[in-house]
Amino acid sequence: MKLNLIQCHPDPRRLAAWATRFGLTAGGDDLGYALHTLLSAAFGDAAPKPFRYFDDSRGLLAYSAHDAEALQLAAQMAAPDVHATLGMGRFASRSFPTDWTSGRRLGFEVRARPVLRTNAGRERDVFQVAAEKVGVGEFDQSRETIYGEWLARELGRGDAAHIDSLRLDAFRLSASLRKGSAVNGKRPAQRVAGPDALLVGELTVRDPAGFSALLTRGVGRHRAFGFGMLLLRPPTAC
Incomplete structure (x- = not known):
């Protein structure tokens, strides 16, 4: 590859x-x-x-x-x-490197759209979904924690990488255009709003081939629209 x-x-x-x-x-x-x-x-x-x-x-x-x-x-x-x-x-x-070593530590940054797709085809902010499961009045977890868990699942697919540390560096709600459902043979653009999170931290490569595939594919949804590119840097010196 x-x-x-x-x-x-x-x-x-x-x-x-x-x-x-x-x-x-x-x-x-x-x-x-x-x-x-x-x-x-x-x-x-x-x-x-x-x-x-x-x-x-x-x-x-x-x-x-x-x-x-x-x-x-x-x-x-x-x-x-x-x-x-x-x-x-x-x-x-x-x-760009594709030959990674298991155990390699790397710093990372990713602009992500942390959403889940429902059976009805809607996208829901994973933070809102988590809060609703517990109850808004009883929910005490931060957006950073929930987004970190979401990213850990994304990076852990196929055991590609493990997150060692993470912070939510920036967050906003952003709206953009996407192709909607087909109507009379055409797919008109529609406005889609959702979470826009900048996640920064450090990770450890577990499966070299899986990690390389993850870089190529990107993280989460809307990868063709400016989200999900995993930018890498050297890890912070201990």
């Missing part, structure tokens, strides 16, 4: 104008859907995910199974406004 970390620098003003022109932000305060559409317009089936967009000098980071040459080739047919809006003039890529 090959994995590459790519970076480009979307132009904020062009991005806002492009998203508005195509109605990709109506009713939402998050640019995830607009960026998803922009990446698809630039790279087609090779559009990278998961990705994380920073409205600063870091730009957009993403993981991709495709190398820089393949992505540049895919983007050659992109419209000029797409190419300029995505900032392909400053496109960069490098290979």
Whole structure:
């Protein structure tokens, strides 16, 4: 399995104008859907995910199974406004580790959408679900604790990794657009609101292959819309 970390620098003003022109932000305060559409317009089936967009000098980071040459080739047919809006003039890529060792400690950061999908197809904040099970008046656990348990389950699938420490670094409710259910053969966009959490901590790799697959796939839902990219860093020195 090959994995590459790519970076480009979307132009904020062009991005806002492009998203508005195509109605990709109506009713939402998050640019995830607009960026998803922009990446698809630039790279087609090779559009990278998961990705994380920073409205600063870091730009957009993403993981991709495709190398820089393949992505540049895919983007050659992109419209000029797409190419300029995505900032392909400053496109960069490098290979990312895939050969992990069991017991390796790493720092991490992930922007996540900690939700559960109900049988009716709705998404519920896992914190609200936990509170309702106990009763609001008797519930004494923090949002950080509940989100930490949710993330531990996500990272523990296939025993990929174990969380050693975690903190909820930021939280807000954000709204964005998503494709709704098909109506007359079309899937109109609809406004979806939910938890938007920045989780930071340290982990230990347990299953190297499973951990590599987790990086490639991303964490939780809405991975194609700016959530779920597990960013790694060296662990804090003991």
